[in-house]
């Protein structure tokens with residue numbers, strides 16, 4: 001972009017966002033992903049892009065097999081393990097292709113053509129997952145929440161599993177609909193559980209040993225777009241139900257510790273900074289406590305309101321993505337525009353639900369939720 005074009009964008013932004021919330025001019029970004037990053041992480045990135053660790057070379061320019069990146073990667077692995085208490089019989093991988101690539105890598109690596117895999121479909125992303133699994137033979141939908149536009153999480157008694165599935169797959173937080181599993185689904189004994197945790201990984205304490213495989217795109221709670229974290233139990237690495245190109249096999253990436261080819265060095269580096277930030281802040285206990293308090297600020301407004309309508313059923317509410325509507329689409333538009341003027345951005349809901357969605361990932365400060373809750377009350381008073 002030319003300097004003139006840059007200036008034009010800057011002045012357009014200033015015109016719409018009269019209020020900023022930090023000395024650096026940053027506003028509250030409630031985007032569902034890529035989402036906000038901790039400001040101190042962004043500042044560290046600024047420095048390291050120019051010259052990381054006094055090496056005289058920026059992080060984007062170092063060889064992925066050089067000493068500087070060796071340390072970045074080793075620290076990221078170590079800190080991920082520390083945060084999640086990951087036992088030695090699990091590998092953690094940094095892969096590419098987004099969480100979407102896991103929709104086919106999971107069945108390709110774990111599901112024999114003639115054995116079924118069970119899927120619980122509680123939203124858009126879970127539906128994408130089951131669709132891709134069909135490429136690898138039969139699948140079974142154990143439960144779905146489609147009957148009520150994915151506004152709830154099914155009870156264990158609603159999940160009907162097949163006789164001997166290769167695995168059970170579910171999505172723990174439904175980013176678009178704003179619902180979240182507050183328990184791990186009860187599945188048949190001995191069947192590995194696979195979870196798409198893209199939008200709630202590290203939002204609270206979690207026990208990875210309950211899972212055979214977990215995956216999460218990094219661009220919400222872990223860092224920036226460009227890498228997907230996969231956690232896989234060793235015994236599942238041994239499953240090789242079919243011939244696959246090397247790039248598509250988990251064993252390839254596990255053997256080469258995520259450096260079979262040039263990995264997404266920048267995205268991994270940012271994950272590494274976010275992991276350090278989580279540890280410094282006190283780990284997942286602290287994240288969980290903060291996230292519950294933040295979400296409560298907004299859900300309290302929804303509960304007290306006759307104006308807003310929440311999408312998610314109360315027992316299925318997400319702590320990460322809060323979905324709600326005003327009485328009319330016109331009011332939704334007004335809400336989003338007025339919020340923008342107050343430096344509250346990223347609230348437009350997905351077309352599947354309409355209305356608004358406030359994503360309150362780890363890096364969203366409490367102050368952002370206080371400001372949003374106050375604006376919601378004020379908007380209701382003026383328009384209710």
Ligand SMILES: Cc1ncc(COP(=O)(O)O)c(C=O)c1O
Nearest residue numbers: 098099100125175196198199217
């Ligand atoms: C729960 C969930 N799964 C999967 C995806 C797809 O991720 P990606 O865009 O990294 O492929 C998203 C994206 O928002 C998501 O929220």
